[in-house]
Amino acid sequence: MTRRSTTRWAVAGVAVVIVALIGLLAVSKTQTDSAASPLLGKTAPPLAGKTLDGGSFDLTSMRGRFVVVNFFASWCQPCQEEAPELRRWAQRHQAKGDAQLVNVLFQDTPAAAEQFFARYGGATWPVLAVGTDTIGLDWGVAKVPETFVVNPQGVVVAKTITTVTESSLDDLLERGGATS
Amino acid sequence: MSAAKKFSSRLLPWALLAVVIVVAFVVGAHSAAKPSLAERTRSVADTIRCPQCTDKSMAASDAPTSVAGRAEIQRQLVAGRTPDEVRAWFAARYGQDILLTPPRRGVEGLIWMIPVIAFVVAAAVLSAAFLRWRRIGAETATDADVAVVAAALDELHTRDVSEGDGS
Numbered sequence: 334m335t336r337r338s339t340t341r342w343a344v345a346g347v348a349v350v351i352v353a354l355i356g357l358l359a360v361s362k363t364q365t366d367s368a369a370s371p372l373l374g375k376t377a378p379p380l381a382g383k384t385l386d387g388g389s390f391d392l393t394s395m396r397g398r399f400v401v402v403n404f405f406a407s408w409c410q411p412c413q414e415e416a417p418e419l420r421r422w423a424q425r426h427q428a429k430g431d432a433q434l435v436n437v438l439f440q441d442t443p444a445a446a447e448q449f450f451a452r453y454g455g456a457t458w459p460v461l462a463v464g465t466d467t468i469g470l471d472w473g474v475a476k477v478p479e480t481f482v483v484n485p486q487g488v489v490v491a492k493t494i495t496t497v498t499e500s501s502l503d504d505l506l507e508r509g510g511a512t513s
Numbered sequence: 514m515s516a517a518k519k520f521s522s523r524l525l526p527w528a529l530l531a532v533v534i535v536v537a538f539v540v541g542a543h544s545a546a547k548p549s550l551a552e553r554t555r556s557v558a559d560t561i562r563c564p565q566c567t568d569k570s571m572a573a574s575d576a577p578t579s580v581a582g583r584a585e586i587q588r589q590l591v592a593g594r595t596p597d598e599v600r601a602w603f604a605a606r607y608g609q610d611i612l613l614t615p616p617r618r619g620v621e622g623l624i625w626m627i628p629v630i631a632f633v634v635a636a637a638v639l640s641a642a643f644l645r646w647r648r649i650g651a652e653t654a655t656d657a658d659v660a661v662v663a664a665a666l667d668e669l670h671t672r673d674v675s676e677g678d679g680s
Binding site for chain 2: 372378440466469470471472
């Protein structure tokens, strides 16, 4: 083999390797959907603690019904927009008894949360407001609002990072396997 | 100088260099103080992205999530988890994108191999070049080469003499 053909083969080999690497990286699975979560399809992380009204809540006691877990903060504009929608949704499903809303405070104070709910007619559902920083990490929450749907078996079946409405929450539940 | 002596005198500096490197590594590894919990926490936090930021690590960010994240890292290290286990814990909740170091497995793991491949290829190319140069340097003139050079020198000499006579 001549020196020139050896060089040509070496260059061709390097080019093939570079193209193959670029191709592999291009087709590799990337997380483009910001609402994707590694928690989907897995048992929900622990969610328990004192509620804003002095009671207590534990997600494990909610088996048998759908639970919507909504992370929020009083300073968050989208959270303020979705609050009345969440309230309507929670009241409708509380009456039916098929699904439960739980709010979890994220980077905010219980006092601010109380004022927040007072503005929207109060919360008739559990609101976890103390020691929730660890809960946020456990659920992989980066920003608010973030909303998860946990099915009756305790598995996380849906997540959204957009502002929810009463009907979009029902859609989310349906996506998670609920029948309307 | 005998071949053995020549060989050993050539090898000696390399052997001494190897000894110095090994001793430096051993001394460096043993004399370094065991990192404190705060240092270990920071070291792990350096490799995890702040969930709320775009380009900061948990160690470099003062965002509330990063503060809570650092506390969680410390808690897990105290509980006996290894740095890799702590990183896996965050990746299981936020996805692989939360890690600032590429994973060592899968397609992304190939990125770790590129420097190794580049080093091996460079070493092979340099070795081949050195061998070729050594071979060229060791080549001796054949009788035909000597005859050609002698003829050329003769011709030059003759031309010089004839030009000298003409002046």
